[in-house]
Amino acid sequence: MEKLKKLLTKKILITFLFSHLVLLFLGGLFVTAGILAVFIASGDSENEGCPVNLTEEVAASSIEDQGKEKNAEEIYRYLTETEGATPQGATGVMGTMEFESHFDPTAENPSSGAYGLAQWLGSRKDALKAFAVKEKQEMSDLGTQLAFLSQELDDPAYKKAKKALKSSDISKAQKEWLLWYEGLSEDSSQWFLGQRNAMAKDWYAKFSTSDPAVSSAIENAAEDQSNATDCNKESPETGESDGNILKTAKSLTGYFHYSQPKRKKFGSVQAPDKNGFADCSSFVWLVLAKAGYKTPENVEWFTGSMSADAQGKKQYLTTISPKKGKAGDVIIVNQGSGAGNDGHTAILAESWHGLETKIIEQGGMQKQGVGEGQVDLSFGYLLKGGDLSIARPIKK
Known part of the structure; x- marks a missing residue:
């Protein structure tokens, strides 16, 4: 019996010692992990530690679509930091990309089925899709498309386009990118250099003097036009909307045949030809x-340039919050380039109250002649992903 007691006592002691050794070992691991965590979190005063770098790695592979202004930030940052672009080169590229x-x-x-930031088409669109599958990302992911752009730039075929990123001239960078990345060197009818350069220069003005991540202009810009902030206050030249615009638009009800090629053949401003021709933007x-x-001379605008002016130079139009939209204001929606069938514009026939707001338009719902339409029915597919602006005309 005494022998059994000693044996049990010995076993208990061994078990006790073993369990404490295990606890001490685990405790050491936890302490070590804790010290490492504190060390990593503290980092140095210049870099604020490793978590920042980890976040950037994730952002480089997957970037959520956050609307035009925030997407522009990400694109500018990617081109300057990842591709080493100059501010002029990056914004030159952005002028083409925005268009x-x-x-x-x-x-x-x-x-055409062209898709994404750069409107990839055909085999390039297929390559984007395959790239997204390989990366286990959605084809529509912003970061995935930027990474795919980088992959394309590594191809010798795009060597000249890559040089555009290093340019110190915005317009030159924009044109070089258009010719050698977009592949339009043989088709000058698609250049629209004036509109693309205006967009590029607007982004340069926003990004060249400050960090886009903290730029107050971008922070305050409306990501969704339906929630526009006070940054879109009307300028002194615009004041309240003028009912004379709506009266003029209604006076042309039943006028014109719809035609894009003959869009300027509507007769004189003073005496329009009822049997003349116009499209949506020439009517406005x-x-x-x-x-x-x-208005620009010789009807030199279309929905893309109208939107660019309203959001940029404000020579003829200035954007306002939709909730401030009144009869006589202009509605513009662009998808893609904003040219041809990629955009539509009209005159508001009443105060803005959403997509059921009435409009006066040429085209849209109108099979023939100027008439009354409704935003959701007249703008149709353009509203899905399109850039909607309510703009107030500027008086002479």
Whole structure:
């Protein structure tokens, strides 16, 4: 019996010692891990530790679509930091990219099927899809498309386009990218250099003097036009919307045949030809010119350039919050380039109250002649991913 007691006592003692050794070992691991965690979290005063780098790695492979302004930030940052672009080179590229897709990674041309930021088409679109599958990301992911862009730039075929990123001239960078990345060196009819350069220069003005991540202009910009902030206050030249614009638009009800090629053949501003021709943007131009507002000479605008002006230089139009939209204001929606069938514009026939707001338009719902339409029915597919602006005309 005594022998059994000693044996049990010995076993208990061994078990006790073993369990404590295990606890001490685990405790050491936890302490070590804790020390490492504190060390990693503290980092040095310049870099604020490793978590920042880890976040950037994730952002480089997957970037959520956050709307035009925030997407522009990400694109500028990617081009300057990952591709080593100059501010002029990066914004030159962005001028072309905005014209193509308005920085919408889900933009898809309903006619050609061109897709994404750079409107990839055919075999390049297929390559983007395969790249996304390989990376286990969605084809529509902003970061995935930027990474795919980098992969394409490593191809010798795009050597000249890559040089555009290092340019010190915005317009030159924009054109070089257009020719050698977009592949339009043989088709000058698609260049639209004026519109693309205007967009590029607007982004340079925003990004060249400050870090886009903390730029107050970008922070305050409306990601969703329906929630626009006070940054879109009307300028002194615009004041309240003028009912004379709506009166002029309605006076042309039943006028014109719809035609893009003959869009300027509507007769004179003073005496329009009822049997003449116009498209949506030339009709709006005529209404504003006839009502005494600033317009570019010789009807030199379309929905893409109208939107760019309203959001940029504000020579003829200035964006306002949709909730401030009144009868006589202009609605513009672009998808892709904003040219041809990629955009539509009209005159508001009443105060803005959402997609059921009535409009006066040429085209849209109108099979023939100027008439009344409704935003959701007239703009249709353009509203899905399109860039919607409510703009107030500027008086002479």
